[in-house]
Amino acid sequence: MRGARRWQIYVPLGLYLLFTLVPFYWMLVFAFRPRGSTSIVPWPITFEHFDTVWNGMGFAVFFQNSLLVGLASLVATTVVALAGGYALARYAFRGKAAFMVGMLCTQFIPGALMIIPLFEIFRTLSLTNSLWSLVIAETVFQLPLSLILISGFIRNIPYELEQAAWVDGCSRLRGFLAVVLPLLRPALVAVGSFAFIHSWNNFLFALMFINDQEKFTVPVGLAYNLxxxxxxxxxxxxxxxxxxxPVVIVFAFIQRYLVQGLSAGAVKG
Amino acid sequence: MLIAPSLIAMLGFLVYPMGSVIYYSLQHYNVAKPWDNGFAGLENFRTLLFEDPLFWQSLGFSVRWVVVEVVLQLLLGLALALIVNESFVGRALSRALVFSPWAVSGVLTTAIWVLLYNPFTGMSRYLADMGLMEYGAAPLANPDTVFWAAVLAELWRGVPFFAILLLADLQSVSKDLYEAAAVDGASRMRRFLHITLPHLRDAIILSTLLRSVWEFNNVDLLYTLTGGGPAHQTTTLPLYVAQQAAQSHNFGYATALTTVAFLILTFFSIVYLRLSKFGAKS
Structure with a gap:
């Protein structure tokens, strides 16, 4: 819509910014002001609370655990979705349509309600109380959407580009690595950062599958404080x-790609 | 071959567990009372439908929660997307800022809003200092206000989801259409109703559906913010399941609840897609 007046943009936007930022600001005030202070600016600034949580409450360990799970899920999701997405985009095979429908249906599977069977499976695999159970669960729940996104992107890359590379003597794999992969960068950024943010934020799986305080992730530690x-x-x-x-930093970098990536890949299906 | 890892992962950790949910739901299976375990037939379902007032109460709350959240998130998200789609100074920064709660977890949202709602640390204390309200307001402990207090916290991190998806779709509207309509003298309201909304149709249907399912299923926020209380007032169905599983260890009954929740969601999704004629651009 063209031609909105200045104030018609800035007034509602300003109000909404207030709603978004005041809660963040409130957290910063409490995190940085000294104990017992009632000031509404974080001054004089102190790091005593960070010392308490990082060293005293074990957030240093939780942070490491979350980072490990986040990065492992990122790599696993991206690699598996890349292979599967390529197959979906470039090969015709039996049951492909059924597979696509199945993937959409998985979106209706209540993730929160899968804890019991997943718990049983991880017990059989002796993976309870292991960070790998979180990596597996995260990756599986991220896969369907990642596959749809990546295969949509690959379909938008002209097949002729790859075929030209084969004519020049490239193998299928080299053709893919040299021609397709560089063009997929926005999709990989979107899928990878989705996977990282989701697994960094996940609470319920970590709460249910992990008992050992040494293996807690950040959200579980935070819930403990609460x-x-x-x-x-x-x-x-x-x-x-x-x-x-970590997530806010990652997000600040990718939010531009996110909007672009979604408008390019996802909606066309 | 390339698709095998995806297929194995999803069969093993999505499809098989879903099947075992149905199997368990037909069993008496309580980790705390193993002597009672065994085949139960439909008994869990009978208990749930006819003898458990909490099932109906939590289902009712789930519906209210999903409807209120999704409608408000959609309206605010759409307004926000329209605003940040305009060109103005500071647009890139504004986008990054207003979208940022999207990346925040449910537990973190709780931590932030607990600070804001607490009678000693929250907004209310400072507003009371200024004489604008009375001391001691505790929105999360008061049965009259807990619903809207939770709704507001969830809105804070939920609106950006719609704003991002709708903005992505807005950017693909052809500028020529607007210009042609403007030349023909169509008002801004008419251009919105006749060009923008029809274009966004499928995106709105899909995002509301995905979000409804997500809001129905997600337990992080309510689990930590209210714990389903006071007096089970804010217990959703999945939260009830999580409590059954984690606290009473009654896995058989919890999986029966799960099965019912899954059936409800699937039924709702099919009906919603049919009624909204998804994919049928007029």
Whole structure:
């Protein structure tokens, strides 16, 4: 819509920005101001709460665990979805249509309600209380959407480009690596960062599959802080900042690609 | 061969577990009371339908929660997408900022809003200092306000989902259409109703469906923010399942609840897609 007046943009936008940013600001105030202060600016600035959560409450370990699970899920999701997405885009095979429909249906499977059977499976595989159970669960739940996104992208890349590479003597794999992969960068950024953010944020699987405090992830540690009877609000806020930082940074970088990636790949199916 | 890993992963960890959910739902299976375990037939389902008021209560709350959240998120998300689709100074930064809660987890949302709602640390204390309201307001503990307090927190991180998806779709509307309509003297409202909305139709249908399912299933926020309370007032069906599984270890009954929830969702999705004539551009 063209021709909206200035104030018609800035007034609602300003109000919405306030709604978005005040909660973040509130967290920062509590994380950085000294214990017992009631000031509404984080000044004088202190890092005592970060010391408490990072060293005293074990967030250093939780952070490492979350990072490991996040990166492993990112790699696993991207590689598996890349292979599957290529097959879906370039080969005709029996049951392909059924497979596509099946993938859409998985979107209706209540992830939260799968904890019981998944728990049983991981018990059989002796993977309970292991971070790998989280990697597997995360990857599987990320796969359908990632496959759809990546195969949509590959379909938009002209097949002739690849065929030209074969004529020049490239193998199928080399042709893919040299021609298709570089063009897929926006899709890979979207899929990879989706996978990372989701697994970084996932709470329920980590809560249900992990008992050992040494293996807690950041959200579980954060929930623990919330559950304490006398909540240390400074520590809660500092833990929140630790939980927010990686995803907010990743998100700030990718949100442009996200909008582009979605309008290019997903909707056309 | 390339698709094998995807297929194996999804068969093993999505399809097989779904099957075993149905199997367990027909069993008495309680980790805490193993002596009662065995085939139960449809008994779990009978209990659930006729003897468990909490099932109906949590189902009712789930429906109310999903409808209120999805409608408000859609309206605000659409408005936001339209605003940040205009060209103005500071657009890139504004987009990054207003979309950012999308990346935040349910638990973190809870942590932030607990700080905001707490009578000692929250907004209300500072508003009371200014004489704007009374001291001691605790929106999460008060049965009259807990619903809207939770709704607001979930809106905060939910609106960006719609805004991002709809903005992506808005960018593919042809500019010529608007210009032609403007030349013909169509008002902005008419251009919105006759060009923008029809274009967004499929994106709106798909995003509301995905979001409804997601809001129905997601438990992170309510689990940590209210724990389903006070007095089970904010217990959704999946939250009830999680509590049955985690606290009472009654896996048989919990999987029966799961099966019912899955059937409801599938039924809803099919009916919704049929009624909305998804994919049939007029």
């Amino acid at each position: 559950g304490e009877n006398s909540v240390d609000f400074g520590a809660l806020a500092a833990g929140g900042v630790v939980a927010a930082l």
